Amino acid sequence: DGGITQSPKYLFRKEGQNVTLSCEQNLNHDAMYWYRQDPGQGLRLIYYSQIVNDFQKGDIAEGYSVSREKKESFPLTVTSAQKNPTAFYLCASRRGQGNTEAFFGQGTRLTVV
């Protein structure tokens, strides 16, 4: 089945460790996005990529890094510089320019202890 997959669903890490969240899509979509969601809050854009080997910062990029070496993959690294990393992380993809909707993964809930 075509879709966008995030893994793992739940992730626990110790404070001070970097952690990488996976996002893979087999929809042949050009654009991919990472969002963070805190309890009772809306989605805030971390990074987005419109094409392979290119990405832009969103509204809350500090403490995060991404790469886009392949069209299908857009991993997000939560670094030790992120002061409050515990959150629900959502990845999305979209076909590209034009009249297209975004498809979301089921999210990764990261807890830093």
Added chain:
Amino acid sequence: DAKTTQPTSMDCAEGRAANLPCNHSTISGNEYVYWYRQIHSQGPQYIIHGLKNNETNEMASLIITEDRKSSTLILPHATLRDTAVYYCIVRDHGFGNQGGKLIFGQGTELSVKP
């Protein structure tokens, strides 16, 4: 991207129509209105989108005012499964300078009650 304003929460009786408003007074001519919903702890789900004409699909109807400064999402016969947070966003379809951004606001928490 234009900002949107939505009520924080709304209630609706099961079987009745749910009408969710959204203000986007700074929308520009090439920006579309999109609606998504998010059921607790899941990824958001696309519902519908439009530019200036009213739109309808199997999930909902979208009514956009003539001046495009506001819109209303209509769920014609709300069920308990429609309880979710509903997000209205506006965005440019271009892929130019930050044209690909998708910015979500706080959304409206819709509670459908029996």
